[in-house]
Amino acid sequence: MKKRIVIALGGNALGNTLKEQMEAVKKTSRAIADLVEAGHEVVVTHGNGPQVGMIQEAMDAFSAGSPMHPRIPLTVCVAMSQAYIGYDLQNALREELVNRGINKSVSTIITQVIVDKDDPSFKHPTKPIGNILTQEEVEYALLNNKPIINDSGRGFRRVVPSPKPLAIVELDSIKSLINAGKIVIACGGGGIPVVMEGEHLRGVPSVIDKDYASCVLAKNISADSLIILTAVEMAALYYGTPQQINLSTITTEEARQYIGQGHFGSGSMLPKVSAAIDFAESGENKETLITLLEKAKDGIDGKTGTRIVKGGKPDGAL
Ligand code: ADP
Ligand code: MG
Numbered sequence: 001m002k003k004r005i006v007i008a009l010g011g012n013a014l015g016n017t018l019k020e021q022m023e024a025v026k027k028t029s030r031a032i033a034d035l036v037e038a039g040h041e042v043v044v045t046h047g048n049g050p051q052v053g054m055i056q057e058a059m060d061a062f063s064a065g066s067p068m069h070p071r072i073p074l075t076v077c078v079a080m081s082q083a084y085i086g087y088d089l090q091n092a093l094r095e096e097l098v099n100r101g102i103n104k105s106v107s108t109i110i111t112q113v114i115v116d117k118d119d120p121s122f123k124h125p126t127k128p129i130g131n132i133l134t135q136e137e138v139e140y141a142l143l144n145n146k147p148i149i150n151d152s153g154r155g156f157r158r159v160v161p162s163p164k165p166l167a168i169v170e171l172d173s174i175k176s177l178i179n180a181g182k183i184v185i186a187c188g189g190g191g192i193p194v195v196m197e198g199e200h201l202r203g204v205p206s207v208i209d210k211d212y213a214s215c216v217l218a219k220n221i222s223a224d225s226l227i228i229l230t231a232v233e234m235a236a237l238y239y240g241t242p243q244q245i246n247l248s249t250i251t252t253e254e255a256r257q258y259i260g261q262g263h264f265g266s267g268s269m270l271p272k273v274s275a276a277i278d279f280a281e282s283g284e285n286k287e288t289l290i291t292l293l294e295k296a297k298d299g300i301d302g303k304t305g306t307r308i309v310k311g312g313k314p315d316g317a318l
Pocket of ligand 2: 010047267268
């Protein structure tokens with residue numbers, strides 16, 4: 001059965017450097033092309049944590065060495081990351097489709113996303129960006145009151161506010177392309193965060209989590225599935241401990257209970273599980289899946305990954 005699928009790609013689907021990204025998008029494109037070949041309508045979103053951090057550092061070094069150029073706003077860095085990742089991804093996907101004899105154009109839409117200027121995250125940053133910091137960089141950040149966070153035990157990274165996405169500014173254009181049978185890459189890096197000031201859209205320095213933005217997009221285009229591809233095969237309880245329990249299919253109520261018990265990393269797995277709950281409850285038969293990029297096909301076939309389905313807490317749940 002033909003489905004409309006939003007595929008949200010995580011950082012590991014994109015690599016950490018320019019060279020890694022060129023390679024990673026090829027593999028990613030194969031997974032996406034499999035779905036297109038199977039007849040599904042596919043819309044691609046992606047994260048930008050490592051990339052936007054890299055761009056911001058480069059831009060900061062540029063303006064520090066060139067007083068004529070003031071600091072480049074974080075929102076402009078997000079826009080740059082959308083273009084840079086979109087460029088690689090749309091080319092790799094185009095080539096993969098051409099090689100399979102599929103004639104479909106792929107385009108990246110620079111996407112702005114409206115947020116609330118009073119979103120609580122502006123006071124409590126949760127979103128890690130950039131690379132894992134060295135011990136020296138951690139000490140420098142602590143001395144200079146620069147916000148950093150321990151990212152799910154992987155090390156310290158810089159952290160920025162991550163407001164919740166409310167609406168997608170370019171939604172009409174995205175819909176037109178999908179309805180015309182085109183493949184769209186949108187909401188990159190969660191979208192460029194903006195607030196409405198009359199007719200003006202003002203960028204606000206922050207990075208939206210792409211999992212939440214993907215959920216807003218999936219709901220707005222009446223998608224059937226939201227598939228979140230990341231660095232782990234399954235969401236887990238007691239993650240990273242000897243007691244780890246991988247979750248296969250859970251109900252939205254169970255998922256809420258596990259969130260309450262603090263099982264999911266705040267800037268990493270929590271946005272995925274929360275987005276999956278929100279999407280699963282947005283209608284009937286809304287499918288959600290969280291799994292590894294390499295397992296996308298198996299996941300869609302129901303062989304692996306974490307599925308969150310609308311419903312209460314079954315008897316015997318943990
Ligand atoms: P992406 O770039 O795909 O958004 P993130 O790093 O934001 O990836 O989120 C995925 C990461 O979440 C995993 O690699 C893992 O380190 C972390 N994580 C935190 N809590 C959990 C959990 N309970 N189960 C699985 N992974 C978790
Ligand atoms: Mg993430």
